[in-house]
Amino acid sequence: MEVKNLLSKPVWQMTGEEFIFLNRHALQENEVRTVQPVADKEKKYxxxxxxxxxxxxxxxxxxxxxxxxxxxxxxxxxxxxxxIVDADMALELAGRKSGGRR
Incomplete structure (x- = not known):
């Protein structure tokens, strides 16, 4: 089964097997994404x-x-x-956080 074809097919037209296959594929993709480290952390203000x-x-x-x-x-x-102050940047600029330029 090809995922592209199933994604364009309405759910009500899918067989149970197709629906389960698509669901498992989505879960596997989600697991791959969560394993990768988050490069950009949330900014704190x-x-x-x-x-x-x-x-x-x-x-x-x-x-x-x-x-x-x-x-x-x-x-x-x-x-x-x-x-509004970007907390991490303010600490770096003030020289209170390691890794920042002074």
């Missing part, structure tokens, strides 16, 4: 000055100084008053 303070473990005034210093500007997206 913190929000606002409070988020920066929690990220760096400092006070709100110190978080304001960090933001105003410009050192983590590449990690910050600001729209109006809303501040």
């Amino acid at each position: 913190v929000y606002g000055i409070g988020g920066i303070a929690r990220l760096f473990g400092c006070s709100i005034p110190t978080a304001n100084r960090i933001k105003k210093s410009g050192r983590i500007d590449r990690a910050i997206t600001q729209i109006g008053r809303k501040i």
Whole structure:
């Protein structure tokens, strides 16, 4: 049986054998995908000055100084008053995470 032909065939027209074959094929493909390591992990974000303070473990005034210093500007997206910070990039830019350039 060819998978391409079965994929274009409506389910109500399939025999039980065809349906089971297609289901097993899909499960095998899914197993192959889950075995491969995830190359790009999810990004973590913190929000606002409070988020920066929690990220760096400092006070709100110190978080304001960090933001105003410009050192983590590449990690910050600001729209109006809303501040979104890419946590991993901010830590790298500040020199608190190994593997990043200073």
